[in-house]
Amino acid sequence: MTRAGLSPLAWLDEYARQRRAAGLRRELRARPPVGTELDLASNDYLGLAQHPEVIEGAVAAVRTWGAGSTGSRLVTGNTELHEKFERALADFVGFESALVFSSGYTANIGAVVSLTGPDALLVSDALTHASLIDACRLSRARVVVTPHRDVAAVEGALAERTEQRAVVVTESVFSADGDLAPLRELHEVCRRHGALLLVDEAHGLGVRGAGGRGLLHEVGLAGAPDVVMTATMSKALGSQGGAVLGPAAVRDHLIDTARTFIFDTGLAPAAVGAAGAALRVLTAEPWRAAAVLRHARTLAEVCDVAEPPESAVVSVILGEPEVALAAAGACLERGLRVGCFRPPTVPAGTSRLRLTARASLTEDEMALARSVLTDVLSARA
Template sequence: MHTHPFDWLDEQAEARRRAGLLRTLTPRPAASPLLDLAGNDYLGLTRHPAVARAAADAALRWGAGSTGSRLVTGTTELHAELESELADFCGFEAALVLASGYAANLAAVTALTARPGTLVVSDAYNHASLIDGCRLSRARTAVVPHRDPRAAAGEFAAHGGPAVAVTDSVFSVDGDAADLPALARVCRAAGAGLLVDDAHGLGVLGEGGRGAAAAAGLAGDADVVVTATLSKSLGSQGGVVLGPARVIRHLVNTARTFIFDTALAPAAAGGALAALRLARAEPQRAARVREVARETARMLAGEGLQVCEPDAAVVSVRAPSPEAAVRWAADCRAAGLAVGCFRPPSVPDGVSRVRLTARADLTDAQLRTVVGTVAATAPRAR
């Protein structure tokens, strides 16, 4: 007798449930009563009237969708304008917008490792999109300990051929930052390229939020490529690769997630462009989000919680178990606060956490509410 070919799915689901790792989707209403520190709206621009209006105007002018891939009908004047302003703001020669930050990382990693014999040196805590890019590239990948440029140097020396180092600028679990100046020195000594995923740095780090590469003095360098998402600080959707013009030309001709994917919708491009202009005009937003993150961490540590020191906008608080993290996040929600819940296998070190994301538009009174709620619902307080 044959069993059903998908019965194994139920067995895996039950195993996840027993381990406290079952994930479910929870739709949110348009007007949520929750104070949101779970999303990534770092600069508080997603609902800014100018951003929402620009997105709506773009949809009315260009249509609801882009109608095709970038190389066919999907490139509008709006996409080109967004790319030009992103490159100028971040200090790079050129930029290429894709449908998501995930797609941008897949494009950049696979395109930059197309030369036969290329080695990829990847930080152990890199985001899943960089990890998947390494896998899709089919290049030999050396995973090195977290934030360890010396380990990267050892891999380069043992390889002795073409190589690229890939790293997050700010790691999404604990909110710590890569030592980009040190990693860049190691790469240059080996003649290797450097690819930085600045998803959590754009809009937060650097002068006026120009990003981690700008903060490290690497923006515009001929051997540095940066990816980012438009869905965090810029409050919209999409991804971008920034770098030398010849790298961008190479991506246009070789990157499968660019060539074969439908282009970013005009509404998302219009919203991101408006948000970028606001970030440029109001550089105090970047300074404020960093201040909020530092103060949140300081106050939570004062409550006796195990908090990682934030290098950008991510504030991570450790939980004793996956089940405790789930309960903690649920209790926060019941008290009116949305926080993230990170559990295995999403965390590379196997430690569960609740994660708070600072926002530039958070008031001091709201900050006190956040800290009080997280502390009152902490597992140790039961």
């Protein structure tokens, strides 16, 4: 058959077959509004997505501003609600300014691309999130990927650079393993070499630091003039959207240059209203951050995880994709929903159950989790 007679999408069938054989086929599963299973898979770390005050924050914003933001924030999509939330978030975590994007993904791309370019070096941890990887690819900067949490490798890359500018990129809390970046050490290296440190606090905000202010705040780097923070409101704050925080000059620069801000419709008012309400709840109830870590430690003990968790994430490595899928399925049959991470999200041979602790877990829910996880994991020992 000539090429003219072939479907341009014929290759998809073979691609899907190969992924299915490798245990890497993914499916969408709709969840009901009120789940019947105990959820230890979501990133709703503080239990705020269903909090009455957070829901009311979303509803009040819709009543005032409408369902959509109606355009780019530079045209009609900016509201007093957006700017009020930006000020509150910046004050909470300790930075001079904040700029809200439509997602954490677009915030990371906007920040990295706008703060680098062809005359810059980007040094990125090997296990950073896909949004940061994509941002590095789009930046047109020279990119050096360093081994996970390897400060010496970062210093080596900076010491050898010929570029005018340099940016070091890391997550504060790594999303798959839940371990922490050595932020103080990285910052010291950046200072020695005149580099900017850009930290994604997606999994740190609401969990680490005093009252959930993040790992940068915890280690005394919030508001530093050579540090930029990115965050998402879709995890601990139970809403949607992203933000970049840093010196006011960074906010001004992003408004002028970040394509994911300039050409994207502004974050919907409902999401901004919900995030603002969640921030107020967290400020009034700082116990939530400590509760997340306490529940995470209990889950780790149940799963016989060697290292005590440093975040909401408890990673139970089982090996091959089929093994992890089977374990996740067995948990679900018993009424417990857990995350299942497989390549390319994690390296080959490290497919795992990813459990996420939540501040609002009750004693009965923790007892259920203990029972199910003990049975399922002991059956695979």
